[in-house]
Amino acid sequence: MTAAAFAEISEVLADYFDGLHHCDVEKLASVFHPKALYATADETPLLHRTMDEYLPVVAARQSPASRGEPRRDHIDEIQLAGDNTAHARVRCSIGDRDFVDFLSLVRTDGQWRIIAKIFQIIERQA
Template identity: 35%
Template sequence: MKSADELEVEALMERYFDGLYHSDSEVLRTVFHPKLAYINASEGNHEFMDIEAYMTRIDNREPPAKRGENRSESVDRVKLISRQMGLVEARMTMMGREYQDLLTLIHTDAGWQVLTKVFAYQEKEG
């Protein structure tokens, strides 16, 4: 049986994937900590943003859902290290790319939130 924390992280990841697929910054703000560190670790495309810059990017892009893109995502690993921190490894395919995410989690008064999003992507073949 899953613990309350595991169920909360599962719901967090559902909102994460939904928010990205629909480019919904309101939903994503329920996922991310206000001090989010967003780090693109893709070869040749390193970039660093805070939550406001990232939410502006989300608001300014056409949602994959609106383009009718197929949706593919998975949570490969969840490791809750303590009642206060954890790690999620996840994958998502959208916008012609395959993304691999490492998300560090912190437990706050608002519940579990993503504090850092470090990811890389590769262009999807075919």
């Protein structure tokens, strides 16, 4: 992986974490491709959303930052498949849930963006 690609993807992921922590839909819209997929098999039936469906959900929730929740975000790994395709495994927390996110990224028009977010929900014990 080139150092430049790693740095660019790391910046996208930092904005992703900030967007989630502050429920900042403008920031999230900047890191997600407009045609991105959002899905988890932890909901029944399978939860699948477009960005037009997902961003209003984020906008309607109280942000973890406003509740004083500590940040628990971490990049486990970033892998490049080539010049325009990458995968990141990241972790974060919202409320009493921890999340493991598999984020697929594409580089279009010179910019890395998340094209798919597939995630696992882990209920945190009190």
